[in-house]
Amino acid sequence: MSIFFIKLKNKRDNILLQSILGTYSHLMWVRTEVPKQMIVKIITTPDLFHESKMVLNQLKDEIEFDYIDDPFL
Numbered sequence: 001m002s003i004f005f006i007k008l009k010n011k012r013d014n015i016l017l018q019s020i021l022g023t024y025s026h027l028m029w030v031r032t033e034v035p036k037q038m039i040v041k042i043i044t045t046p047d048l049f050h051e052s053k054m055v056l057n058q059l060k061d062e063i064e065f066d067y068i069d070d071p072f073l
Helices: 013-022 046-059
Strands: 002-008 028-034 039-044 065-068
Touching: 002 013, 002 046, 013 028, 013 039, 013 046, 028 046, 039 046
Parallel strands: none
Antiparallel strands: 002 039, 002 065, 028 039
16 A cells, blocks of 8 residues: 655644545545644555645645644654
């Protein structure tokens, strides 16, 4: 599995993010990993890594977030 962690800048964007990415369930699965810090885990398969990253990068025009390293390391 390929995993992205992102940190949302605005707590209210979590619902919007979940709604939008829910329409891409064929590419990725989304889970709020650390709710208090607004860290979201996005899981995809290795063969869909680039497509998933492309969707996330396009989404940055709508929702402010940063890619982060694994928050549990």
